[in-house]
Amino acid sequence: MILMQGKGVSKGVVKGPIYFYQRGAVTISTAKAADLEKEKQRLEEAKEKSMEQLGALADKAREEAGDESAMLFETHAMFVEDEDFVDCMNNALDEEQCTAERAVEIAGEQFAAMLAAMDDAYMQARAADIKDVARRILNNLMGMVEGGIDSEEPVILAADDLAPSETLQLDKSRILGFITQGGSGNSHTAILARTMGIPAICGLGDSLREELNGRLAYIDGETGKVAIDPDDITLAAFQAKYEKQQEMKVLMETMKGKADVTLDGREMMVYCNIGSPEDVAAVLTNDGQGIGLFRSEFLYLAASDYPTEEEQFKAYKEVAAAMDGKRVVIRTLDIGADKQVGYFELQKEENPALGVRAIRICLNRPEVFRTQLRALYRASAYGKVAIMFPMITSVWEVRECKRACQKVMAELDAEGIPYNKETEIGIMIETPASVLVAGELAKEVDFFSVGTNDLTQYTLACDRQANDLGKFFDPHHPAVLRALKMATDAAHKAGIWIGICGELGADLSLLETFLAIGIDELSVSPSSVLPLRSEIRKSIAKTCTLEKLEC
Ligand code: PEP
Ligand code: MG
Secondary structure, three states, X not given: OXXXXXXXXXXXXXXXXXXXXXXXXXXXXXXXXXXXXXXXXXXXXXXXXXXXXXXXXXXXXXXXXXXXXXXXXXXHHHHHHOHHHHHHHHHHHHHHOEOHHHHHHHHHHHHHHHHHOOOOHHHHHHHHHHHXXXXXXXXXXXXXXXXXOOOOOOEEEEEOOOOHHHHHHOOHHHEEEEEEOOOOOOOHHHHHHHHHOOOEEEOOHHHOOHHHOOOEEEEXXXXXEEEEOOOHHHHHHXXXXXXXXXXXXXXXXXXXXXXXXXXXXXEOEEEEEEOOHHHHHHHHHOOOOXXXXXXXXXXXXXXXXXXXXXXXXXXXXXXXXXXXXXXXXXEOOOOEOOEOOHHHOOOOOOOHHHOOOOHHHHHHOHHHHHHHHHHHHHHHHHOEXXXXXXXXXXXXXXXXXXHHHHHHHHHHHHXXXXXXXXXXXEEEEOOHHHHHOHHHHHOOOOEEEEOHHHHHHXXXXXXXXXXXXXXXXXXXXXXXHHHHHHHHHHHHHOOOEEEEOOHHHHOHHHHHHHHHHOOOEEEEOHHHHHHHHHXXXXXXXXXXXXXXXXX
């Protein structure tokens, strides 16, 4: 048996023959060009052709993988025209007096290396995009056709790393799964695989060798395991998981369109967590009833400078409009601690999780906050937007946030810009302080959403980033569950709703406890919606107990 371990980035178990992606090898001459003007002309034409192709690919992506996937190709088109990238190609032509092909190769390598060297994981993942763009221009210069699958039977596609456009141009009916040597869960290929529901594993490294081409493999996109010639025990485990997955798929399909209600009529709102507008397609496919947490910081993490009001407005509006009147809770930026953004130039802190993060940054930098609030209120005219503030500890913070909202609304009124005056305002309950003053906080806002990831960290004094805390990091700890109960009682006393948007919300073993506590909403990853709905519909709320709150 050959067993390989990578990182599972798109769930699902499949078996099939491994097929290495065919990519035409190119050799580029480093010789001087005979006619530099002609090379410049050729480069212009190849860029134009690339733009046309990317436009067509964006349309195809929109059709096949939802509206937001098209953004990927629109981003590639932006790369083709990126001023620095174009300068880099032109400089290479002038300085090296080389062919257009060589200039593209130089610029592509330089840009990809620059992105790969950045601290930010998202930007590092963009190195694959720039390589993809450079390869497209090169193909157009050389008249080459993109690689593909020369196999009639469905395969598990293997590659060193797959560029997003390569992924999308493939005939999906012939792909059972993706396995790659490199790549990351942040890469667009992983995002696309998840959106298309194709199991994928990345980061298999050198263990994924070309001589495995044609071998029958079993892959598990959840655990990141790949097995070839599995022994009996491994085979039985894969088969059992596969069968369960098939049964689940059929069962889950039947859950679409059904209400999130217990047998005794207790309603639970089942919403989704998203990190970017691209994730909305998955929310709709999985029949999420709303968005309970849109981590808006993705916009800031993806940018090299503060995103403008217009850029933010466009992203929020897109999500609000796509959700078509369903609630979309957008959290104001939550950076600091583990989410560092270079251009914010945050001071280095000894204990960043206890430092200037999330709402503290916004209250310290009113201009940054104002820009985001303006974008959020403007987007509220296009759907049911709710605004949520993270990491609240005190009542004065909420009042200051609300004053900032009032100011922005007054500005928009004065400018005649439409927005929803009834936009709900909520806060995250993720510090013990916020639980202890929940009664007062509840009088200030329209809803609470419990961030159990941070609430566990701060309640148990356990770093959520540390891998070695083992059983000490226990989100099921009665202290965490009692905190949930205290916040819920305070919310209900004030007549507002309360949800959970931390990872714990999808923990089916706690569903009965959440029902007993009186939680009104659970916001989970899109793929968790239907399994959660299925469990809710089997539950009887009035028989649920608070026994897990006992020590
Ligand atoms: C949480 O803390 O539970 C939460 C949802 O926020 P984040 O994980 O983004 O800190
Ligand atoms: Mg949090």
